[in-house]
Amino acid sequence: MNLFDNRRYVFIVFTVLIGLVFIVRLFFVQVVESSYKVSALNNSQSHVVVYPARGLIYDRNDELIVSNQAAYDIMVVPNNVRAFDTTWFCNILDITKQNLEERLQRAKNYSWRVRSVFMKQVSFDVAAILQEKMYRFPGFSLQSRTLRKYARPVASHLLGYIGEVDKRILEENAYYAMGDYIGVIGIEKSYENILRGEKGLQIFLKDVHNRIIGSYEEGKYDKPVKVGRNMTISLDADLQEYGEKLMQEFVGSIVAIEPASGEILTMVSSPTVDPNMLIGRNLGETIRKLSADTLNPLFNRALMAQYPPGSTFKTINALIGLQEGVLHTTTSYYCDYGYYYRGVHVRCHTHRAPLNLVESIQHSCNTYYCNVFRRIMEDPDYENTEEAFNHWRDHVASFGFGEKLGSDFTNELKGNIPTAAYYDRYYTSGHWNFLTIISMAIGQGELLITPLQMANMTATIANRGWFYTPHLAKEIEGEPNIDPKYKEKHYTTIDAAHYEPIVEGMDLAVNGGPGSTARIAKIQDITVCGKTGTAENPHGEDHSIFIAFAPKDNPQIALAVYVENEGFGGTWAAPIASLMIEHYLKGETNRTWLEQYVLNGNTKKKKNEEAAQGTEDTGNEEEG
Amino acid sequence: MTRRNNIYANVDWISILIWMLLIVFGWMNIYSANIMNGDGTILDFSQRYGKQMLWIGVSVVLIVIVFILDAKFFPFFAYPLYGLMVMMLIAVFLFGKEINGAKSWFVLGGFQFQPSEFAKPFTALALARLLSSHGFTLKSKRSLVLAGMIIFTPALLILVQPDMGSTLVYFAFLLVLYREGFSQNTMILGASLAVLFIITLLTDKSLIVLGIWLVALFLFRFNVGGKKVVTGIFIPGIAIFGLLFAANYFSGMKFPIYHVTLAAFAGASIASLVAALKSRQPAMLKILVGMFVTVLFVVSVDYAMNNLLKEHQQQRIYVTLGMEDDPQGVGYNVNQSKIAIGSGGFAGKGFLKGTQTKLQFVPEQSTDFIFCTVGEEWGFIGTSLVVILFVVLITRLVILAERQRSHFSRIYGYGLLAVLFVHFTVNVGMTIGLLPVIGIPLPFFSYGGSSLLAFTLFLFIFLKLDSNRLELLR
Numbered sequence A: 001m002n003l004f005d006n007r008r009y010v011f012i013v014f015t016v017l018i019g020l021v022f023i024v025r026l027f028f029v030q031v032v033e034s035s036y037k038v039s040a041l042n043n044s045q046s047h048v049v050v051y052p053a054r055g056l057i058y059d060r061n062d063e064l065i066v067s068n069q070a071a072y073d074i075m076v077v078p079n080n081v082r083a084f085d086t087t088w089f090c091n092i093l094d095i096t097k098q099n100l101e102e103r104l105q106r107a108k109n110y111s112w113r114v115r116s117v118f119m120k121q122v123s124f125d126v127a128a129i130l131q132e133k134m135y136r137f138p139g140f141s142l143q144s145r146t147l148r149k150y151a152r153p154v155a156s157h158l159l160g161y162i163g164e165v166d167k168r169i170l171e172e173n174a175y176y177a178m179g180d181y182i183g184v185i186g187i188e189k190s191y192e193n194i195l196r197g198e199k200g201l202q203i204f205l206k207d208v209h210n211r212i213i214g215s216y217e218e219g220k221y222d223k224p225v226k227v228g229r230n231m232t233i234s235l236d237a238d239l240q241e242y243g244e245k246l247m248q249e250f251v252g253s254i255v256a257i258e259p260a261s262g263e264i265l266t267m268v269s270s271p272t273v274d275p276n277m278l279i280g281r282n283l284g285e286t287i288r289k290l291s292a293d294t295l296n297p298l299f300n301r302a303l304m305a306q307y308p309p310g311s312t313f314k315t316i317n318a319l320i321g322l323q324e325g326v327l328h329t330t331t332s333y334y335c336d337y338g339y340y341y342r343g344v345h346v347r348c349h350t351h352r353a354p355l356n357l358v359e360s361i362q363h364s365c366n367t368y369y370c371n372v373f374r375r376i377m378e379d380p381d382y383e384n385t386e387e388a389f390n391h392w393r394d395h396v397a398s399f400g401f402g403e404k405l406g407s408d409f410t411n412e413l414k415g416n417i418p419t420a421a422y423y424d425r426y427y428t429s430g431h432w433n434f435l436t437i438i439s440m441a442i443g444q445g446e447l448l449i450t451p452l453q454m455a456n457m458t459a460t461i462a463n464r465g466w467f468y469t470p471h472l473a474k475e476i477e478g479e480p481n482i483d484p485k486y487k488e489k490h491y492t493t494i495d496a497a498h499y500e501p502i503v504e505g506m507d508l509a510v511n512g513g514p515g516s517t518a519r520i521a522k523i524q525d526i527t528v529c530g531k532t533g534t535a536e537n538p539h540g541e542d543h544s545i546f547i548a549f550a551p552k553d554n555p556q557i558a559l560a561v562y563v564e565n566e567g568f569g570g571t572w573a574a575p576i577a578s579l580m581i582e583h584y585l586k587g588e589t590n591r592t593w594l595e596q597y598v599l600n601g602n603t604k605k606k607k608n609e610e611a612a613q614g615t616e617d618t619g620n621e622e623e624g
Numbered sequence B: 001m002t003r004r005n006n007i008y009a010n011v012d013w014i015s016i017l018i019w020m021l022l023i024v025f026g027w028m029n030i031y032s033a034n035i036m037n038g039d040g041t042i043l044d045f046s047q048r049y050g051k052q053m054l055w056i057g058v059s060v061v062l063i064v065i066v067f068i069l070d071a072k073f074f075p076f077f078a079y080p081l082y083g084l085m086v087m088m089l090i091a092v093f094l095f096g097k098e099i100n101g102a103k104s105w106f107v108l109g110g111f112q113f114q115p116s117e118f119a120k121p122f123t124a125l126a127l128a129r130l131l132s133s134h135g136f137t138l139k140s141k142r143s144l145v146l147a148g149m150i151i152f153t154p155a156l157l158i159l160v161q162p163d164m165g166s167t168l169v170y171f172a173f174l175l176v177l178y179r180e181g182f183s184q185n186t187m188i189l190g191a192s193l194a195v196l197f198i199i200t201l202l203t204d205k206s207l208i209v210l211g212i213w214l215v216a217l218f219l220f221r222f223n224v225g226g227k228k229v230v231t232g233i234f235i236p237g238i239a240i241f242g243l244l245f246a247a248n249y250f251s252g253m254k255f256p257i258y259h260v261t262l263a264a265f266a267g268a269s270i271a272s273l274v275a276a277l278k279s280r281q282p283a284m285l286k287i288l289v290g291m292f293v294t295v296l297f298v299v300s301v302d303y304a305m306n307n308l309l310k311e312h313q314q315q316r317i318y319v320t321l322g323m324e325d326d327p328q329g330v331g332y333n334v335n336q337s338k339i340a341i342g343s344g345g346f347a348g349k350g351f352l353k354g355t356q357t358k359l360q361f362v363p364e365q366s367t368d369f370i371f372c373t374v375g376e377e378w379g380f381i382g383t384s385l386v387v388i389l390f391v392v393l394i395t396r397l398v399i400l401a402e403r404q405r406s407h408f409s410r411i412y413g414y415g416l417l418a419v420l421f422v423h424f425t426v427n428v429g430m431t432i433g434l435l436p437v438i439g440i441p442l443p444f445f446s447y448g449g450s451s452l453l454a455f456t457l458f459l460f461i462f463l464k465l466d467s468n469r470l471e472l473l474r
Ligand SMILES: [Zn+2]
Pocket: A335, A336, A337, A338, A348, A349, A351, A364, A365, A366, A367, A368
């Protein structure tokens, strides 16, 4: 060990050396270099934070849908406040002296040295007058802010809104200061870092009278402001407006996707709010009020409502059956008003029998799918139901069910596809079979799917077996590409060829003549493929679902329409989907009768009910 | 053994005095950085200075406990304490609260607690225990691996939080290995690679490759004497790259210099390799291998940085190195810090007289950038006093460590002084703009209960060991 005892001197020498380097450096910085010193006249610096304009948002047709408007906050640093003309100040701001004291106290409680908001969003005129006289009020300053402005009163769920940062964000992210705005939800939140830009800083020198006498060190320490970047989203504002109009009498949602790109064309959640209501100093109160509403207009049903898919799910079971080789296009089953097996009865409606695969989609036969489901679950290729179930579940998951799709929304939910483990727990292993879970044959039971996932499934069928993750971002200024995950094709586990009979069945469901379930969705010159569905609702009337895409070959639009508490999918959801498709592909509709039918909606029924029960109770428990 | 009760005579009062001076001076600056216009008492626990006062009180209790415990407690429980601390670090990663992007805090009631601060003394204990154990020699590979594991397990757990600053502190323990006889050349090599790593991130890669190449050529020139090879490659090489660089930097052309450099490098290397094999000079081969390894290192660091790390991770590293502005602007903080320190002049503006309200823009005004407040209010006198206090403390600790009879105590002492050295150097260096901004506190000085308690514990365990130095033999 003695060998290394001298190494102690290395430590001592290094420590002393570093100390010397520091002292020399400090001597230069503090004593020699005058440039760091603020002049002896006690001139002080003034820091002005320059807020960038937030990025603009355009829709897919280059229509400017979100822009900015200026507003001014009065800020205060309590530590710098000196005696000032309170009477004049209170008069111009139209507040009492007591209120002035309260506001100052609130600022002091936040911090004596850090700037905080004294008064939010004063009018432009007041700001203009104050600007001139600001030097008379040391400690106070004007801060320009950017508020949003919306060209159309639509799409508030998808665009989201901006609001003041809360305490949690202030604590976690050093960029934001009290009073700053941040995207709270929707696109504004997802693309906050792109849209917000970056705050800049100007340092000025002030004299003893608190007047600015020039920039500090010729702006050497200033930080340039970076303007927020603009973005183009895939939304079709016109279609969105039309969709919201069609849904105004209903509770529910519409999601439309361009199958070839995965771009979201429309995302309606009804009831909705005019985004222009989500601006300004009363935002907090507005939000509180809206949240208290039983139908909660702020709740985004398109992403967060989870419903059983109903008969629309028959398409998936058919595809899995074909892929697993337990079902063929020629397979026929007889249906006598339902499926009976060991005391279990699944009812079916009136239609001709027997039906083959294509006809089973066209007529939406429950019996047929109970048989298909049994064949899948009792597939002799697998050892037991559990193994067969796991294969079935993998197929289902390949459509993006049971997990978040990964769209550019932060509040997307994942729905639910039960696992074998779940049934093992519930019924104990080996004590359940296809009959236990037969309701999933026709899309009921534990299955839960969001409208976005449903629209994505429709796009996948339209594409015959693949999808791009649904997304809104189309172009971002300054970035050559959007997130590569939106350019990645996801293939389902089903071969492309198996989709043809399903598409055929969906074609016939709309265009197949008498007995087809969705004849009301038919459009002249356009081959619409569709499928009705009804989501069982244990809390009230069932929800009506319709999925559709068009044209049949080279699909341009795929969509899912949900209307809550309105029963059979053909009644309302199908005509709404049909009108949406027509509006998107033709730009107009000449079926004004159908439009009127939807726009008048269930008013007749509503009136009857209101007369009967006084007030209507709309159970939207699905949102859980 | 009769000296057992004579703790007052045996304890090192110089270190305790410096500790007290740092704590009191630190608190005064925290008070000044947070005080309102006169109102509010010293013990206002809603304010930072009030909380810090509370922590100082807790520190004193902690010191009493350390001195009551038997000195043998520390070597005996070194491993269990270390194990407990590793579990805490895992727990904080799983259940901790994220503040400023790092998941390194437990929140209990109104108080936040940062386990990574306490990891340092416990790592020092475990390392001292290992290095002082029977039959341990740094010459054995197995022993070295064990020592490495003790040092870098907590470092890795802290890196994933991610807290880059605190992770870097763990390299201080390598200095302990150095004192205990770890190869000097390896230390120098390691340090050079670390410097190379940082340079790779900071500057143009082609310049570095070119630099390595030139160094190798010079080594050839002086060690081997391959004059022809050198002049044959050296002169045209310099000419070509000079032209390319000039074209790119002055005329805005975009030659792919990096790839050209790499290609030229490969060509020149093959030529040198052939020459080396022909002349059968092992020295030449050694230089060539060294050159290959370093270039490979640079290229792989570059590749890892650009291809393996996600963008936000890259961002974090660049921000740490002060290359890219973080949202608030790291470079901006340093400027503000320098302005504040500079404005203090020789004698400072006086206690509580710091008018630089601009410091509101330095977010870590009472934690990582507390030295600014010293500079502004106490001037050059104050800052140099703090520097001198740390230098004296660290050299005093070297002397204390060297007078230990027990290896355990000496190694632990070196762990302590090495960590103090790194904290002091990095923190003050960053505040005065000599080092990149790496957010670690100034020991005993910065605001923060975890840091204060952990460093106090770290120091006083050693002072306890030192006061019992005549009894502890192993
Ligand atoms: Zn049937």
